[in-house]
Amino acid sequence: MSTVLHDPSPAQQARTAYRRRQTVLSVLIAAASTAAVGTLLAVTVTGAPGWDRVQQTFLDPQLARDALPQVLTGLWLNVRLLVCCAIGALLLGLLIAVLRTLRGPVFFPIRALAAGYTYAFRGLPLIIVLYLLTFGVPGLRLQGTPSVLVLGGLALILTYAGYLAEVFRAGIESVHPSQLAAARSLGLTHRQTMRHVVLPQALRRVAPPLLNDVVALQKDVGLVSLAGPIDAVRAAQIASAQTFNYTPYIVAGVLFVLLAIPLIAVTDQVTLRAARRQSGG
Amino acid sequence: MDPKPTPTAGPGPNVGPGPNAGPGPNAGPGPEVLRCRGLRKEFGGQVVLDGLDLTVAEHQVVALIGASGSGKSTLLRCVNLLEELHDGTIELDGEEISAPGIDPDKVRRRIGMVFQSYNLFPHLSVLDNVTLAPRRVHRRSRAEAETRARELLDRVGLAAKADAYPDRLSGGQQQRVAIVRALANSPRLLLLDEVTSALDPELVGEVLTMIRDLKAEGMTMVLATHEMGFAREVADQVCFLDAGRVVESGPPEQVLAHPTQPRTRQFLARIIEANRL
Structure with missing residues (x-):
């Protein structure tokens, strides 16, 4: 768009002026309604009869400072678990999705197993998987049983891989058959076609929903604390049990949101880029 | 395109009754x-x-x-x-x-095949589209495959587009790349x-x-x-x-x-x- 000197016609001038008025008007309306709703909320909450009590119980600055180190220690566990489980679940999910695309009667058992997996682990509540692994497996008293933390992580990986496999599969199936025909006509094998033609296109398309599942996983990793390890929420629970005050939970909640922001921002960015690519930009 | 409009409308005089009356296809x-x-x-x-x-x-x-x-x-x-x-x-x-x-x-x-809808791989550049089969199927080195691909692209006037992605090309250019892709296998x-x-x-x-x-x-x-x-x-x-x-x-x-x-x-x-x- 180079700057070309052009005198807008009266009709265009009228349109521009009208649009400008409309813009100013909508900004004013948005500001006014935001202020009104905000004030109403603040007045309702702080003016409530029990506000003082609630403020003491949930928003005690001193207690927040005291609980912070413990909650942070717990959060470090969440972060480590999240990284390991996200990688593990993505890899396992991809593997299951690819296994489901194998053709030929030889692969029937593998296909059936992979399909059964996604049915079982998407149906089974995470907490039950967690209990089965963290309490059941050590109960076998086998040599070299991994720690409860590892077993808990495994439960998360197994469950989330079921969901992620279906997202991957949707991506694989969204690649048009003509792409497969083109690849096969060049002499590429099924495996080469998958690796160089189908998967690269599929992964780009499903990156946003995959990352969305990782954001969900971030909250669910805390459930391993049911089996013993102390995560951020569990640390907050311990802290609040000592003082009969819920402020540590608020601390943990704020930290979780802060942790999620970068991940969500990346997801939005990836989604935006995918949308732009779709529109041929 | 039509120096002599063909006498096809209406039954012509040379209606051969037998099928395939012309010379055999092995000419x-x-x-x-x-x-x-x-x-x-x-x-x-x-x-x-x-x-x-x-x-x-x-x-x-x-x-x-x-x-x-x-x-x-x-x-x-x-x-x-x-x-x-x-x-x-x-x-x-x-x-x-x-x-x-x-x-x-x-x-x-x-056998090389070219499709009506081009079917180029949208996630690969023109050069990668053309070199995919030579590299993966015929196990040529990247340098060797790319040299030959650039040669082929150059011959059809598309050398400048080697690093472009298919969606940046016109339909005619895409189809020519698709033909080059098929030719890269020396079919x-x-x-x-x-x-x-x-x-x-x-x-x-x-x-x-x-x-x-x-x-x-x-x-x-x-x-x-x-x-x-x-x-x-x-x-x-x-x-x-x-x-x-x-x-x-x-x-x-x-x-x-x-x-x-x-x-x-x-x-x-x-x-x-x-x-x-």
Whole structure:
């Protein structure tokens, strides 16, 4: 768009002026309604009869400072678990999705197993998987049983891989058959076609929903604390049990949101880029 | 395009009663590259190829013409083993490629195919599209494959587009890249499936020029086409397909100008009406 000197016609001038008025008007309306709703909320909450009590119980600055180190220690566990489980679940999910695309009667058992997996682990509540692994497996008293933390992580990986496999599969199936025909006509094998033609296109398309599942996983990793390890929420629970005050939970909640922001921002960015690519930009 | 409008409308004087009255399809020079015998293909009970025979000699260009649904595309897909046959045999250089136990991947390396909708890989640059098969299938080094790809692209005036992505190219450019991609495998036989049908009229010429050059270089080709003028110019042999059979075949001046079969005449008359000849 180079700057070309052009005198807008009266009709265009009228349109521009009208649009400008409309813009100013909508900004004013948005500001006014935001202020009104905000004030109403603040007045309702702080003016409530029990506000003082609630403020003491949930928003005690001193207690927040005291609980912070413990909650942070717990959060470090969440972060480590999240990284390991996200990688593990993505890899396992991809593997299951690819296994489901194998053709030929030889692969029937593998296909059936992979399909059964996604049915079982998407149906089974995470907490039950967690209990089965963290309490059941050590109960076998086998040599070299991994720690409860590892077993808990495994439960998360197994469950989330079921969901992620279906997202991957949707991506694989969204690649048009003509792409497969083109690849096969060049002499590429099924495996080469998958690796160089189908998967690269599929992964780009499903990156946003995959990352969305990782954001969900971030909250669910805390459930391993049911089996013993102390995560951020569990640390907050311990802290609040000592003082009969819920402020540590608020601390943990704020930290979780802060942790999620970068991940969500990346997801939005990836989604935006995918949308732009779709529109041929 | 029409120096002498063909006498196709109405029953002409030269209605041969027997099928395939023209000279046999083996008029071309050189040994046979492709021989299809009695090909049969059904889709859900509907017969698409019904005992089809076709022979293509080395350096020969065979044009398949016929209405939509007459089996042109299916024939090409069957030859490339992209479709399962229901009867008949296909031989490539005397080897039966439709035999059980033949590895279709190995056969397809010897046959190039170009599709109506280009089917370039959108996530790969032009250069990567062209070098994918040479590198992965023929195990060429990246440098070697890219040198040859740039050479081929240069020859068709697309060297400057080597690093562009397909969605940045015009339809004609995309189709030329698709042809180059097929050529990078040094195929014995090139199958072209209505390669100009998806193009804007002003872009058709550049693709046809490329095919013309390929013929001059001696490439053996089978092309399904709606461009009768082009078929007449470039083909050594024209086959008119109807209901899954070759109804009439022979040199273009004969099949297109003096068709003997009523079906062929009917088809060509309709094409003339649509002002495409």
